[in-house]
Amino acid sequence: VFVGPRIQVPAELKSLSARFELSLPTREELTEIIHQESAAWGQKNRKSVRASSAVIRAMTRNLLGMTLSDSRRLIRQAIYDDGVLADDDIDELVEAKYRALDSDAMLTFEMETAKFSDVAGLRHLKQWLERRRAVFLSRQAPAGLDVPKGILLLGVQGAGKSLAAKSIAGAWQLPLLRLDFAALYDKYYGETERNLRDALRTAETMEPCVLWIDEIEKGLSTDDEGGPSRRILGTLLTWMAERDSKVFLVATANDIEALPPELLRKGRFDEIFFVDLPRDDVRREIFRIHLQKRDQQVEAIELERLSDAADGFSGAEIEQAVVA
DSSP states (O other): OOOSSSOOOOHHHHTTOOOOOOOOOOHHHHHHHHHHHHHHHHHHHTSOOEEOHHHHHHHHHHHTTSOHHHHHHHHHHHHHHHSEEOHHHHHHHHHHHHHHTTOOTTEEEEOOOOOGGGSOSOHHHHHHHHHHHHHHHSSSOOTTOOOOOEEEEEEOTTSSHHHHHHHHHHHHTOOEEEEOGGGTOOSSTTHHHHHHHHHHHHHHHTOSEEEEETTHHHHSOOOSTTSHHHHHHHHHHHHHHHOOSOEEEEEEESOGGGSOHHHHSBTTBSEEEEEOOOOHHHHHHHHHHHHHHTTOOGGGSOHHHHHHHTTTOOHHHHHHHHHO
């Protein structure tokens, strides 16, 4: 009997051996651990742990993919801090889970997410996401409904694509992981694809989560046949087609002509949204959001005149106008 996290069985023994992999804790087991640790803390301190059922469900969902000992350790840290399980404990738990995976610079954990209220316009995108939120976060998709896989946000620079990606994670209360294509490339043959597979495997361990690939066209630009970009594209397309994990992929791009056509065919992404320059009403809302962020008296400012003067501006340019 060989026991270990990684075991290389000699070729001579493979036909004579059987392989067993211990399963990770289920939702029910993780919920029971939370109750056990809460009871232990309450017995020691002679008072009950304060926690809502919504927080417990969120903690259970974010602990999926962790081992039994790591899950118990993270739960204990959250409880023994102040005897309260709250929303801020979930954020700390997700960050600790990411650190426990020992990921590197290829996949970064984005702590600063946004809310839909921070994003002006994009009404159709918000409606699309709101209709699919419950399906994606449910333990099992309702009969006849497929779990959403991801979207592509296409449009001009500074129009709010990156902010929209962050707002999806914030609105769904999911961890946001950002994949850096530039860090994937390696000078040795085959290492680039292995780096991508490792990053995608880490994202699947963090499920349910949002995986954000910013400016995807720069990492998948066409090169010589058989080059690293082509091999990365093949690895990514295979993962997109065969995965069954709850990793919601959000890719952003500025130039659709630089994207390979096989990535854009129907079925790779659930939907493709074009993010254009803001209209008049959206420009007023963008001005309002950034002025309120900087503690300005919005009522004393003529937003209509500002919106008219900013015709043709992107959201980023409006923000910099407010800063100036």
